[in-house]
Amino acid sequence: MQHFFTNRFEGVSEAPFASLNLGLHVNDTALHVNQNRARVKAKLGVPKLVFMDQVHGDRVVQIHSGDELPVCDAMITNVSNIALAVMVADCIPILYYDEVHQAIGVAHAGRAGTLLQVGQKCARAMTEHFGTRLQELKIWMGPSIRSCCYEVGYEATQGLESFLHVKNGNYFLDLQNANLEAFLAMGIPREHISLSEVCTCCDHAYFSYRRDKITGRFAGVIAL
Numbered sequence: 001m002q003h004f005f006t007n008r009f010e011g012v013s014e015a016p017f018a019s020l021n022l023g024l025h026v027n028d029t030a031l032h033v034n035q036n037r038a039r040v041k042a043k044l045g046v047p048k049l050v051f052m053d054q055v056h057g058d059r060v061v062q063i064h065s066g067d068e069l070p071v072c073d074a075m076i077t078n079v080s081n082i083a084l085a086v087m088v089a090d091c092i093p094i095l096y097y098d099e100v101h102q103a104i105g106v107a108h109a110g111r112a113g114t115l116l117q118v119g120q121k122c123a124r125a126m127t128e129h130f131g132t133r134l135q136e137l138k139i140w141m142g143p144s145i146r147s148c149c150y151e152v153g154y155e156a157t158q159g160l161e162s163f164l165h166v167k168n169g170n171y172f173l174d175l176q177n178a179n180l181e182a183f184l185a186m187g188i189p190r191e192h193i194s195l196s197e198v199c200t201c202c203d204h205a206y207f208s209y210r211r212d213k214i215t216g217r218f219a220g221v222i223a224l
């Protein structure tokens with residue numbers, strides 16, 4: 001198994017997408033995005049790299065051939081040499097690995113996905129399809145916007161009141177802890193969960209929608 005999170009460097013896209021933009025939906029030059037995706041695939045050394053058409057939902061799709069173009073926010077597979085990618089620019093990219101059953105997954109968890117429990121649904125899909133035992137599942141949560149920068153309107157805090165920081169009358173959400181606590185409540189051991197401390201809005205090595213609005217997407221990728 002191999003996995004990593006990309007950053008915005010060593011690609012071919014030009015500003016405001018400079019340079020390793022992996023999103024085809026942000027009005028960057030498609031030729032550049034495809035060259036960037038090919039670079040990530042070459043680094044992985046796998047024949048297939050599957051991206052999702054992400055819609056801030058909770059659908060989990062099982063990947064069989066590696067030629068799928070699923071409309072969903074989570075994917076799982078137990079086929080080797082198929083890499084799964086989750087694109088983000090502030091949302092949490094989540095990667096999953098079941099070493100015992102040799103299965104992987106990815107999920108895209110922003111505020112909407114967190115409320116819909118897409119992260120937990122991806123883990124449960126692995127238990128249903130591959131026999132994954134939650135106490136053996138390993139999870140990586142990648143760079144994402146953190147409570148230092150993730151200010152939201154009051155209406156956006158509903159359902160996430162436990163993960164709210166109020167500073168000077170303004171509301172900031174902690175989506176990382178919302179997902180972490182949900183995974184712990186499922187029985188996934190804390191020592192199996194890796195949580196990046198990088199805030200994408202603070203760290204200019206990553207694309208951030210909140211900071212730049214018109215920008216690229218980086219990705220979490222994983223392959224057996």
Ligand SMILES: [Zn+2]
Nearest residue numbers: 148149199202
């Ligand atoms: Zn920040």
